Amino acid sequence: MLIRRPDDIPSSEITPESIYQNRRQFMGTAGALALGSALSPTALEALSRTGRGAQDDKVTPEEDATTYNNFYEFGTGKEDPAENAKAFKSTPWTVTVEGLVKNPNKTWDLNDLLAKLTLYDRTYRMRCVEGWSMVIPWRGVQLRDVLNRLEPLPSAKFVQFTTLYDPRRMPGQKYPVLQWPYKEGLRLDEAMHPLTLLATGMYGKSQLPNQNGAPLRLVVPWKYGFKGIKSIVKIRFVDSLPYTTWSDAIPSEYGFYANVNPQVDHPRWSQAKERRIGEFLRRNTLMFNGYAEQVGSLYAGMDLRKNY
Amino acid sequence: MSQETSRAERTVRRFIRPALWALVLLPAPVLIAQLLLDQLGADPIDKLERLTGHWALRFLIASLAVTPLMRVTGWGWLVAQRRFLGLAAFFWAFGHLSVYTVLDWFFDWQEIIKDVTKHLYITLGMTAFVLMVPLALTSTKASIRKLGGPRWNKLHSLVYVSVIAGCLHFVWAVKKDLSEPIIYGGVAAALLAFRVLWRAKPRTA
Numbered sequence: 001m002l003i004r005r006p007d008d009i010p011s012s013e014i015t016p017e018s019i020y021q022n023r024r025q026f027m028g029t030a031g032a033l034a035l036g037s038a039l040s041p042t043a044l045e046a047l048s049r050t051g052r053g054a055q056d057d058k059v060t061p062e063e064d065a066t067t068y069n070n071f072y073e074f075g076t077g078k079e080d081p082a083e084n085a086k087a088f089k090s091t092p093w094t095v096t097v098e099g100l101v102k103n104p105n106k107t108w109d110l111n112d113l114l115a116k117l118t119l120y121d122r123t124y125r126m127r128c129v130e131g132w133s134m135v136i137p138w139r140g141v142q143l144r145d146v147l148n149r150l151e152p153l154p155s156a157k158f159v160q161f162t163t164l165y166d167p168r169r170m171p172g173q174k175y176p177v178l179q180w181p182y183k184e185g186l187r188l189d190e191a192m193h194p195l196t197l198l199a200t201g202m203y204g205k206s207q208l209p210n211q212n213g214a215p216l217r218l219v220v221p222w223k224y225g226f227k228g229i230k231s232i233v234k235i236r237f238v239d240s241l242p243y244t245t246w247s248d249a250i251p252s253e254y255g256f257y258a259n260v261n262p263q264v265d266h267p268r269w270s271q272a273k274e275r276r277i278g279e280f281l282r283r284n285t286l287m288f289n290g291y292a293e294q295v296g297s298l299y300a301g302m303d304l305r306k307n308y
Numbered sequence: 309m310s311q312e313t314s315r316a317e318r319t320v321r322r323f324i325r326p327a328l329w330a331l332v333l334l335p336a337p338v339l340i341a342q343l344l345l346d347q348l349g350a351d352p353i354d355k356l357e358r359l360t361g362h363w364a365l366r367f368l369i370a371s372l373a374v375t376p377l378m379r380v381t382g383w384g385w386l387v388a389q390r391r392f393l394g395l396a397a398f399f400w401a402f403g404h405l406s407v408y409t410v411l412d413w414f415f416d417w418q419e420i421i422k423d424v425t426k427h428l429y430i431t432l433g434m435t436a437f438v439l440m441v442p443l444a445l446t447s448t449k450a451s452i453r454k455l456g457g458p459r460w461n462k463l464h465s466l467v468y469v470s471v472i473a474g475c476l477h478f479v480w481a482v483k484k485d486l487s488e489p490i491i492y493g494g495v496a497a498a499l500l501a502f503r504v505l506w507r508a509k510p511r512t513a
Contacts, residue, residue, distance in 0.1 A: 063350075067350060072484075072485075076484070078349060078351070079349060130483065132351055177484055177485050178484065265426075268428070269423070269427055270419065270423060275353065278350075280353075280414070282414075282416075
């Protein structure tokens with residue numbers, strides 16, 4: 001049930017690496033060619049086989065992806081972050097590494113942390129737990145490449161991320177809507193999955209807009225959007241399930257895993273369907289947001305109704 | 309006294325009623341224009357759903373404010389505005405429900421029925437609306453005469469249930485930031501509390 005047939009894979013799957021190995025060739029016109037990721041060979045194949053494909057997963061207009069955000073550090077309204085994050089400065093930026101790693105309590109300059117790692121352009125579906133979705137072309141590094149650089153100890157089983165806490169720069173933190181700073185986490189195997197990105201840019205640009213989590217945010221395309229913690233300043237390796245903000249705030253509604261699952265409803269609303277931003281009719285939500293083939297095995301044998 | 313009343317009535321008819329009509333109806337063309345001009349953000353249906361709901365609750369609470377205001381000021385002419393504001397609330401609640409049914413779910417009855425029966429905040433919203441239907445239908449002067457004052461009043465005390473259901477619907481619709489529902493709910497609670505206290509107060513008259 002979890003595994004979908006290969007010819008069911010919709011368009012905005014990972015873009016084949018070969019395209020991105022050559023990306024410098026077309027970086028100059030990156031804006032226009034961001035579309036290239038949606039029209040990748042895989043997508044075209046899928047389209048020719050099933051009649052679905054690029055049209056089915058059109059990239060969300062950049063304007064929508066940058067003006068409709070959940071980033072409570074800059075206000076709880078969808079339009080608040082774009083407005084309130086204008087003055088936010090994300091350079092210089094440091095990331096502190098803690099816990100079960102070779103060199104704990106080390107603070108990295110962001111540039112050093114990411115230096116020489118391969119940059120990928122990946123167009124992913126993003127499904128918000130609230131019932132809407134987008135298709136966003138991210139740019140970033142694979143989280144696994146960063147974690148490997150940090151050399152976690154064998155005892156590390158989970159990784160926890162922390163957002164910057166600075167109410168002067170993030171005015172939403174003046175209000176106790178959530179317990180600040182925002183924290184999120186992944187099981188280490190989830191974190192090491194090649195689909196998991198640390199994004200540093202989007203829409204063919206090398207920098208993230210502030211409202212989208214500059215300068216560094218997590219992207220886990222098979223999980224609800226709130227797992228994608230923004231403006232990360234801390235990475236901590238631990239041996240047991242870490243504290244995460246939403247699952248602590250309302251444990252009955254938000255779990256640690258938060259995998260996109262149309263069969264497990266939010267207690268207050270259905271998760272079976274979603275509205276793709278820009279579309280009128282709701283579409284069916286896909287198991288693991290359509291990435292079941294890649295990530296389903298991570299959860300083999302787990303009761304996903306309990307581990308929501 | 310009668311001269312005073314008729315002057316008040318004239319003022320109401322000339323100024324207050326048209327102002328209320330404008331307040332009730334003007335948001336509608338503004339919202340429709342915003343929708344057509346793509347000024348409602350990335351998820352216009354969601355926005356429209358929220359805004360129509362806000363207006364419904366505002367007018368519902370405003371209708372609840374009439375009686376206390378009348379008691380405090382002694383302005384008898386206010387009573388006619390109460391039914392008007394109640395109808396305004398019904399108009400916007402109907403708009404809210406229409407956005408939900410047509411734009412949000414596009415007549416997907418299976419999902420709608422599931423939503424109404426499974427999700428308590430939708431059940432509450434639907435309750436708030438359904439209770440307003442008989443009130444809207446009996447809002448005419450003829451109905452008051454037909455039912456008789458006490459029975460009509462009794463029927464129309466359903467509005468208290470409706471406003472409580474409406475406020476809870478708002479509270480539960482929100483993901484985490486409760487500031488707005490708390491403001492609406494607080495005002496509604498204060499207006500309901502006024503009635504309880506007023507009734508409990510020993511009066512000589």
